[in-house]
Amino acid sequence: MHTFSHNIDGKRHIWLIHNLHSYCKSFPVQQIDITLLQNNLELNLWFDESEEPTINAILIHIKRIQNADTNYPIIVGPNYVIMDGLHRLVKAILAEETTIPAICLKNWPMADIINCTQPNVSQNKTLKVTDKRINCTQNMEQTT
Numbered sequence: 722m723h724t725f726s727h728n729i730d731g732k733r734h735i736w737l738i739h740n741l742h743s744y745c746k747s748f749p750v751q752q753i754d755i756t757l758l759q760n761n762l763e764l765n766l767w768f769d770e771s772e773e774p775t776i777n778a779i780l781i782h783i784k785r786i787q788n789a790d791t792n793y794p795i796i797v798g799p800n801y802v803i804m805d806g807l808h809r810l811v812k813a814i815l816a817e818e819t820t821i822p823a824i825c826l827k828n829w830p831m832a833d834i835i836n837c838t839q840p841n842v843s844q845n846k847t848l849k850v851t852d853k854r855i856n857c858t859q860n861m862e863q864t865t
Contacts (some may be wrong), residue, residue: 723763723844725804727829738805741796750794752820761803774793783826794822798829 723738748847767782768774795806803810804826813821 723805727798727802729829730851732836733834734829735803735834736830737833740833741805741830744830745796745826748824748826750824753797753823753825755810755813755819755821757801758797758821760801760804760812761807762814766803782808784813791816791818791821794824797823797825799827823847847856 724735725741726735727734728734768778772778789808789812790815791809793806793809795809797806798802798804802809806821806823810821
């Protein structure tokens, strides 16, 4: 399960990527200058305390970069935060492209999960998410 998470107003917001794609279907695609997205490259967006940047983990990302389709638009949230498409961005940069197709969102869409840590996918624990967002102040057992 691929997700994107971001802190907004002190709360962790998590979007399921497949839901984000569905939300963005009707939005226009535009070419965006890659220099506007450079700040994303200074963040640790691929590794956290649950996954160390081992050589094998880095190789997985290299393969994803190599297989990325840069014709498929990335999804950019407010302040040029990449919500989906970082591997495509890296591939475009390596190819010395100056623009990339993007769907640019002016506002954050409704998150699938709020105020909760990301599910531990490596232990095969996934959430059954409905169309409504989940407020994780409830017992997590109710959502698994």
